[in-house]
Amino acid sequence: MNWPLSKKNGTNGNGGNGAIIHMEGIQKVYDTGKVKVEALKGIDMTVKRGEFVAIVGPSGSGKSTLMNLIGCLDTPTGGTYHLGGEAVAGLDRDQLADVRNRRVGFVFQNFNLLPQISSFENVELPMLFGGVPKGERKTRVTELLTRVGLEDRMDHKPTELSGGQMQRVAIARALAMNPDILLADEPTGNLDTTSGGDIMGLFKDLWAQGCTLVVVTHDLALAGRAGRVVEIRDGRVTKDTIAAA
Amino acid sequence: MRPGLILHLLMTSLLHQRRRAALTILTVAWGTLSMVFLLAFGEGARVKAEEEFKGWGEAFAMVHAGRTAKEWQGYPKGRQIQIWSRDIPVIQSRLGADVLVSGWIGRGGILLDHDGTTAVVGLRGVDAAFGRLRNIKPVEGGRFLSVRDEEEKRRVIFLGDMLAAELFGDEEPVGQRLLVGGQAYTVIGVLQHKLAQGLGGESPDTRVALVPRTTLLFQFGDRPLGVLVVMPPNPNQMENTLKTVRETLSSLYKLDPGDDQALHIWDRAKNAQDMRNMFTAILAFLAIIGGLTLFIGGVSVANIMFAIVKERTREIGVKMAMGARRSQITFPILIEGMLYTLSGGALGLAVSVILVELMGAIPTDKYKGLAMMGHPTISWRIALLTIAVLALVGTLAGYFPARRAASINPAETLRYE
Structure with missing residues (x-):
């Protein structure tokens, strides 16, 4: 099994220009039969390795659709998308699953942990799908949970943990499969201010350690921590600002 | 010690739906029980019929003479053909010593008299080979007719068990004298009771009175054979044997060899095959009924699996987002469906084995209807067939829910509320 514990380098992981995400003219039309809804009307966006990008915009602007496309949960109806230099168009379901497994780490507003199994097993799950050998899984899960400060909560079930x-x-x-990007959808949306602050701090640390982060958020405080803010309105990028360091 | 994660997920799921799982397993167990039971009864009846069949003797054929229906070499049709005792050595020499050949001559309305206890029977003169042909076994202490009886035209008689009881009551018949049509005979043997029915208008074996054919001819004068019986050592030689018999008799009596009115042939080997075919059909029919009941169990497994997939839609979406391939989503569901099916199947099989054992202990011989059915029997064939149907049902019951699970769109299920 090809399982990269160390980050891929060079053109293989980055594409020619060091871009992790490279989108050109991305369109997404939902065709419900009678009505056609144009959710994205041509998005051009490039995210480089090590960037921390916040995607903001009002409800119905197409943020979630964009996030699904970035995370390869869905495929665009027009335009081209390269993730880590790999063209996503035309991949079948299993190939998309592999791309998600190796290249994308998802963080959801409502956590989406499996409630019946322990923290350890939840973290282990993506590695199970990726075919990582058992011994390696154990080392890696312990390492990751230590990194997020939960080394003493490994055998707890999600219901026994705070938000x-x-x-x-x-x-x-x-982070289990050491992905190219960490993709978070309103990660602080269900948290109180203190916990939300913790998570923001954790994101900032990860960024400092070289992770590429894309966060969809309403939370201005979180967006303010990002290095770059992309604003979406009505299916188009309306603003793209690099924050002053 | 950490159990495998997949196993852990499966176990938590099973525990989570204890009651529903138990009911589903019961449905499958019920289906299995019905299927095994129906087949066990069918098999019991088949075994019984096979036994009865063997009671008649297995692969012999009977040749009756009739009237010619075709002209042949200038002879007109409508001639009454008769086979005589003197033809037997001719046929025997053509067939070779391996084939048993016996004639049977009937003589009706003969009075049997034992010290004033009387019975009127159809007396039959047969050869020593007849005992082997018809699988006739004597009660201990007696014997069947022998070649020497035949050669010396001895006045000996072999009796059916009911007839012997009528004439002798509680007395031991073997060795006793019996007047047969006014002449004194010695009883040499009594038939062991067997479960064969009467045959073609003849009296049932239980009331049979057999004497050597030579003796009967000596006492009553030469008569044509009622029936000629032949039995090759192996049932699959029957066709050739019958061909030779037909040719021999055709040349002796100037018959068209294709004239099946002149010689009626009743082939037990073919009958045996017909009976086996019929039972195969009956068992297949029972298997279909049982299998359908089992499929209802399968439907309930599929039902619970659909419910599980629906409940776990979000979980499945999460797994997909984590990069689970199609097979990694469907496999656990297939396994779970199979697990329910096979648990139910194992339970059903165990219960049916116990019930069949219990039923085997019920005495059935007293009641004719029950005796006909024999004892329900679970054979390897039945067990394997049931397991095969269970495996099929389990696969189908898991397949469709698994397919639905695989078609879940993760983008939709993960959308926050």
């Missing part, structure tokens, strides 16, 4: 702790387990899970 902030659950989100940290989810972040450890997202």
Whole structure:
């Protein structure tokens, strides 16, 4: 099994220009039969390795659709998308699953941990799908949970954890396969201010360690921590600002 | 010690739906029980019929003479053909010593008299080979007719068990004298009771009175054979044997060899095959009924699996987002469906084995209807067939829910509320 513990380098992981995400003219039309809804009307966006990008915009702007496309949960109806230099168009379901497994780590607003199994097992899950051998899984899960500060909560079930702790387990899970990007959808949306602050701090640390982060958020405080803010309105990028360091 | 994660997920799922799982397993167990039971009864009846069949003797054929229906070499049709005792050595020499050949001559309305206890029977003169042909076994202490009886035209008689009881009551018949049509005979043997029915208008074996054919001819004068019986050592030689018999008799009596009115042939080997075919059909029919009941169990497994997939839609979406391939989503569901099916199947099989054992202990011989059915029997064939149907049902019951699970769109299920 090809399982990269160390980050891929060079053109293989980056594409020619060091871009992790490279989108050109991305369109997404939902065809419900009678009505055609144009959710994205041509998005051009490039995210480079090591960037921390916040995607903001009002409800119905197409943020979630864009996030599904970035995370390869869905495919665009027009335009081209390269993720880590790999063209996503035309991949079948299993190939998309592999791309998600190796290249994308998801963090959700409502954590989406499996409630019946422990933190350890939740973090182990993506590696199970990726075919990582058992011994390696164990080392890696321990390492990740330690990294998010939950080394003493490994055998706890999600129901025995606080919201902030659950989100940290989810972040450890997202990092399990050492992905090209960490993709978070309103990661602080279900948390109180303190826990939300913790998670923001954790994101900032991960960024400092070289992770590429894409966060969809309403949370201005979180967006303010990002290095770059992309605003979406009505299916188009309306603003793209690099924050002053 | 950490159990495998997949196993852990499966176990938590099973525990989570204990009650529903138990009911589903019961449905499958019920279906299995019905299927095994129906087949066990069918098999019991088949075994019984096979036994009865063997009671008649297995692969012999009977040749009756009739009237010619075709002209042949200038002879007109409508001639009454008769086979005589003197033809037997001719046929025997053509067939070779391996084939048993016996004639049977009937003589009706003969009075049997034992010290004033009387019975009127159809007396039959047969050869020593007849005992082997018809699988006739004597009660201990007696014997069947022998070649020497035949050669010396001895006045000996072999009796059916009911007839012997009528004439002798509680007395031991073997060795006793019996007047047969006014002449004194010695009883040499009594038939062991067997479960064969009467045959073609003849009296049932239980009331049979057999004497050597030579003796009967000596006492009553030469008569044509009622029936000629032949049995090759192996049933699959029957066709050739019958061909030779037909040719021999055709040349002796100037018959068209294709004239099946002149010689009626009743082939037990073919009958045996017909009976086996019929039972195969009956068992297949029972298997279909049982299998359909089992499929209802399968439907309930599929039902619970659909419910599980629906409940776990989000979980499945999460797994997909984590990069689970199609097979990694469907496999656990297939396994779970199979597990329910096979648990139910194992339970059903175990219960049916116990019930069949219990039923085997019920005495059935007293009641004719029950005796006909024999004892329900679970054979390897039945067990394997049931397991095969269970495996098929389990696969189908898991397949469709698994397919639905695989078609879940992760983008939709993960959308926050």
